[in-house]
Amino acid sequence: MTASSQPTAPQDINLEDFETKHRSGTWLNRFVFALSVFLAVAHIYINTIATLPELWVSAFHFAGFGILCALLIPAHPKWQDSKIALFFDGAIVFALIGMVLYIVFFEDALYARGVTFNTSDWIVSSIAVLLSLELIRRTSGWFIPFLIIIALTYVVLWGRWLGGMFNFPGLSVETLLYRSFFSTDGMFGSISRISWSFVFMFILFGAFLVKSGAGDFIIDLSRSLASKMIGGPGFVAVLGSGLMGSVSGSSVANTVSTGVITIPLMRRAGFPARFAAGVEAAASTGGQLMPPVMGAGAFIMASYTQVSYVTIISVAAIPALLYFLSVGFFVRVEAKRSKVIATESDDAVEISQVLKDGWHHIVPLGVLVTLLVQGFTPTYAAGISILAVIAASFLSSKHRMGPAAVIDAMAQGAKNMSTTAVLLVGIGLVVNVISTTGVGNTFSLLITNWAGGSLFFTIILVAIASLILGMGLPVTASYIVLGTLSAPALFNLIAESQLLEMMSSGSLPEAANAVFMLVDPSAIASLAQGMPMEQAQALLAQVPNDFKSMLMDQALGAQSVAMILVTAHMIIFWLSQDSNVTPPVCLTAFAAAAIAKTPPMRTGVTAWKLAKGLYIVPLLMAYTPLIGGDTETLLRLTLFAIFGMYALVGAMEGYLEDKLSIFARAIALVASVMMLWPHLALWINCLGLAIFLVLFMIGNKSYKKNM
Structure with a gap:
């Protein structure tokens, strides 16, 4: 079993394997390379200079990377290099180009008709949705397209047949297609905007870092820091995956890139093979928790919470550190038990030599952090940091980035982005349905009812839901869907728990008493002195929902409320990672097992045990001020x-x-x-x-x- 044989998540597909195995024609490879470079240049231009309508940019983003997916990934393995495949893929390419041109030249005509569809509007918008389904199917299988179809048909068909809180009277197909295609709420909404701005620029930044030799520097630095520690090779995996994750933000990519070095290193030192693979899988999963990239999660979280990107990555640092330490503790214990005292002498690397040869790789990261702290936008900071990578490469004689290397890095960055782009655009359809129908609020109320108002059981339900979603959705998509559905419930419960503590301790601000005056004036005296928790819960339950948000702002303060919202999303984002290491679908563990040649499922169990921090740290976030505390x-x-x-x-x-x-x-x-x-x-x-x-x-x- 190989890593590529697994049903890998879209952002982790090795596109170069597809290109070499399925697309052997030289002319096609050259076209794909040229298109990749063009898309990289175009997106840099869009994010730095251009002032184009967001709808146009999103459509271009989807079409460009959709064409890459169509040319790199065959519709079916049996169709590769056949005339049927060329015809089918060619039709997709021309349809995507036509879709962009139609939006640019005929969008105004639609509004001139009073947003009434004509025949061409029906055809183009329907084809665009079908193209999204097909491209996602190619990159990630049938689960996500099936989820999108269920969501769309709920709006126009079967939602009206449901009873109870999930009943939805329905919208017309025309309204649904308009909201899905022409508006900035569906395919080309906020998720797409995050994709073509923040996500692309940081993936491109990562591609430039890798091309400049930063990956080798990270591994060498990890080996030099951990070589003299007990269980050193295991700590190399933890450090290397953490540092690499701060660049790539992809768990499977981390496993494949660092695991080929760290897993054999651990086995030679005396670690059991399955444990070595589990360490690499667990540590690589933490790569998506490590700032500054965090997969695409940090950007989406900033958009959802309206909290700055810098704040998101700053509050994520300590939890990420705790996670990597938790994996490191397992490494130390196993090293003691297996008598792994030190690494082999030929694996030791002097840190002075590593820093002498690769110190310049730290410069771009320093530039990135400095610009972000100074208040520049993430896209601008990423763009300048890319230039810093190129400039810093000339401080070394090994990986100087001339024009050819720069072009190669742009092409690789675009290829790395292609599957993520079509995925995020498609997930926009689901998010649109959730916001249009109000299913998100309904689902939040349902979770609260099932959990009986318990924060602990709510987190358990979210963890179960994330595991189920993670079996078919990649981490980013799982977080988007689950965050939209359950973040409000989690936010309310965390905020109410803090509010109840203030009420029971008598530390409620005077300004908050005005709301309770409307509910029960006789309780004001008890609030000032502090009341029993049961009485506080009963009093809070009497506050109408319309007044609770005002009460929270007055009692907790706007800054604390914002941090609670970040906490809710951070918990969901962390729990969304567990599918990487939890059987039966644990892609990161499968990739590590392929390198270690161990049973995939048993390796998944080991990785799940080592990744216990994924559950402990979110509980600390929920019950303590680990996010936003002094x-x-x-x-x-x-x-x-x-x-x-x-x-x-x-x-x-x-x-x-x-x-x-x-x-x-x-x-x-x-x-x-x-x-x-x-x-x-x-x-x-x-x-x-x-x-x-x-x-x-x-x-x-x-x-x-x-x-």
Whole structure:
């Protein structure tokens, strides 16, 4: 089994494999290369200089990358290089070109007719939706097209047949096609705009970094930093995947690019093959959590929450660090258990030499961060950083980027973007249906009812939904759909939990009392002194929904409310990653298993165990101010979270510095809970830390004695 044989997520498809295996004609390869360069140049122009209507740009974006997908990926494996395939693909190419021209030249005519469709409007808009379905089917199978068809038919057909809260009276097919094609709500709405601006520019930036040799520098830097640590090769995988993820934002790409080095390295050092593959899969999954790129999640999250991109990536840094540390703890424990003391001498790399040879790769990242902090837009910062990559490459004699290298990087960036582009455009159809019908609010109410108003059970339901969606949707699409559906419910529950704490502690601001005066004036005195939690819940339940948002703004403050919204989306984004490492569909684990030559499903189970941070950290986000807290609070939370997760790993594995007895495992579990459980007194956290340190020192002494 190979990584390419898996039903890989669209953004992780190796387009060069498709090009060499399915498109062997030289003239076609040259055309694809030229088109890729043209699309890269055109998008750079659009994002920096041009002032074109967004609808035109989105249509061009979809058509250009749709043509790339049509030419690179055959409609069916049996059709490759056949006349049927050439005819079918040629028809798609001309249809996509015609679609763009129609929008440019006939959009005004539609509005002149009072938005009444004529025959050509019907034909072009219908074909555009069908093209989206076909291109997504080629890149990711039938699940997403099937989801889109269900969503579209719900609006015009079967929604009126449903009873209860999901009943929808329906729209005409003409209205649906207008909203899907001509408006900025459907295919060419906000998701498409994010795709052709933020996402493309950062994928292009990543392609330039890789072309400049930054990937080799990241691996060498990781090896130099981890070479003298216990279980060094495992930490190379964790560090390398984390650093690579900050550039690529793709879990499968991280696995394939770093795993070919780290997995053999771990196996030679003495790690079991399945564990080595699991580490690489779990660490690479964290690549999409690592700022500044975070897949496409950071850009979409910024658009959904209306919080700046810089804020998103800054609050994401500590949770990402906690995740990688949690994987690292498993590595250290297994290294102790398997007696992996150090790496082989020929694998050691001197950090001074690595920095001497590759320090210039840090310059573009520094430029990027500086521009973002200074308030420049992400697209502008990415564009300038691309120029910085080219300029910095001339500080080295190995990877100087001349005109040929620059053109190659633009072509590769466009190819890397093609499947993501058609996917995001197609997902816009689903998002449009959700917003048009109000299904998002309905689904949020349903989750709240199922969970009985419990934040914990709501997170569990979201995790289950994300796992199910992740079996057919790539991470970005899964986050978009799930975020649209469940973020409001999660936001309300987190905000209400904080509001209830203020009511029970008597710290509610005076301005918020005006709302409660309308509900129960007699409760004002109790609010000032603090009331029992049950009474606070009953009082809050009496507040009409129309007044709750005003109450939250007055009680929590606009900044806190914004951070709660980011927290809700961040939790969903994190939980959307679990399909990468959770059987039965765990693409990252499958790719790692192909490299390690281990059973894919068993490797998936191992990766799922190692990626426990995907569930622990979101709970910390929900119940503590890990997102948006002040510096002192963040330091305290981070400190206890680090040791708490280490204690939990020891309890799970039955091994810390040495083998733990059943009694010692129970103590480690108790210590973990004392450090991770939210809202415990500081002295309880410190007691848990002291217990863990005693266990650690006893185990370390025993380990040295047995060596």
